[in-house]
Amino acid sequence: MSLHKVQPEELVAMAPQHSRRVADNGFFDEIDGFKEKWARRWSKLDYDGIGRVPLERVKYYMLMETEAKFYEDKEVLELLKRVDSNEDGYINYEEYMELMLHTPKDTPTRRFLRRLAFMVVPRSARDLKTRMYLEEYSCMPPPFFVILISMAEIAFFIYYAVDMGEPVVSNGPCPVYSPLTYNPYRRREAWRYLTYMFIHSGYVHLINNLLVQLILGIPLEMVHKWWRVILVYFSGVLVGALLTSVTDPHTYLVGASGGVYAIEYAFLGNLILNWKHFYYPWVHAVFLGVLTCVDVGFAIWDTYFSVDPSNTGHMAHLGGALAGLLVGVNVLRNLEREPWEKYCWWIAFIIFAVIILSTIVLSIALPIGSFYPYPDESPLQWHKQTF
Structure with a gap:
């Protein structure tokens, strides 16, 4: 026949x-x-x-x-x-x-959200389960964590702009008197290692962080679900504060940059594990590579060569990037698993655990006076100090 x-x-x-x-x-x-x-x-x-x-x-x-x-x-x-x-x-x-x-x-909105979400999904991961998850997802409810954390940061910025009673410019003022700020003189108040992310120094600082975390965080949350993004984000914030504490013990710390860098480099970890399955992986890699080179170059120039150094917390950026890469490898969805990846997961987990434990031990063990400043026991907001 x-x-x-x-x-x-x-x-x-x-x-x-x-x-x-x-x-x-x-x-x-x-x-x-x-x-x-x-x-x-x-x-x-x-x-x-x-x-x-x-x-x-x-x-x-x-x-x-x-x-x-x-x-x-x-x-x-x-x-x-x-x-x-x-x-x-x-x-x-x-x-x-x-x-x-x-x-x-x-609907155009749903198509836009899917296109945005597929930026962070490898081709082989676009199976029926993933597509159904995205298809059932719409603007109601939205990717709530990234949007809520952004709204909270805006709300605190407005509150302290009014509370300080000073004109807000591109790079200040900063309400260092806030009980949310990481204050090296109040290291015993453990909540500050996380809550400093709600405070920003100037509107440029706030806008930069909001743009990056919304552009990258929303599609990441749509695909990998809210609890994974929470783990990545708060890991970056925590490691950023701990690294700053043990490397620059007299520095105040504000801003969500630790969490923002964690989101950026969590995507890098997902890209590495699923390289051959992404559409145009080099485009993503070049974008992140350029971003990294610019940030590292600025940090070196600002620290060692600038006549008027900024107040940028470069170690918080580095801590957020490390946490995002290491935690992202372990918690983000990876629907096509290769045998060699389990070694990457264990290596990433061990390195992250070592960073957390070592910085906590150093924060406790390093001497007060010769390394850390003497603690400030005065009541909170004794005076509204701003930088």
């Missing part, structure tokens, strides 16, 4: 006959153009020309192949959920076209 390979123009004629109208879901300008497009794509699936395609081939093509980037995510979902209604393990052309013609309406 010889097989006749069906050509795309024949497939168009075979398609279900619907009126020439604009499709309700907005994917197509007119039905004839729609038929031709999907006929061409069907011919790639039905490469042996028998008129039906195994379901597993459809799944593999739409989730793993490079051409899958041309498919709307909603179309992929509908195929994977509703295909093979007779449960024979195959889909034929008529079923395929019917499914495409009746794909439910999508």
Whole structure:
């Protein structure tokens, strides 16, 4: 028995006959153009020309192949959920076209959020479970942690801008009298190792941190869920404060940069583990590489060569980056696991544990007077000191 390979123009004629109208879901300008497009794509699936395609081939093509980037995510979902209604393990052309013609309406907001989320998802991780999670996710409720933490930082900034009674400029003033600020003279108040993230010195400091954590944090939370992002973010804040405490013991610390850097470099850890599965991984790598070089270069110049050094907490940046990379490797979703990755996880976990434990021990053991300043026992807000 010889097989006749069906050509795309024949497939168009075979398609279900619907009126020439604009499709309700907005994917197509007119039905004839729609038929031709999907006929061409069907011919790639039905490469042996028998008129039906195994379901597993459809799944593999739409989730793993490079051409899958041309498919709307909603179309992929509908195929994977509703295909093979007779449960024979195959889909034929008529079923395929019917499914495409009746794909439910999508919204621009949801499409935008999915595109944003897929920035941080490797191609092989875009399976049905991940797509369903993203598809069911919308602006209501939003990725709440990143948005709530950003709103809290804005609220505290406004409160202290009013409370200080001084004009707010690009780089100050900073309410060092706040019980939230990391104050080297009040190291025993342990909450300060985390709460300093709510205080910012000037509107440029605040805006920079908000932009980065919203642009990178929202898609990261959409894909990896809120509790993973919380672990990454607060790990960066904590390690940033601990490293600053043991390397620059007289420095006040404010700002969410530790958490922001943790989000940035958690994405780097995910990129390393899933390099071959990302679309255009070099673009992500170059972006993070340039960002790192600029930040390290500025830190060296600001510390050793600037005639008017800034008050930037460079060790907090470094601590946040280290925590984000190490914690991200361990907690972010990695849906395709390689045998060698378990060694990366253990190495990252051990290094992170060593950093935490060693900085805590040093903070307790290093002498007061010769290294740390003598503690300030005066009541909080004895005077509203600002920098």
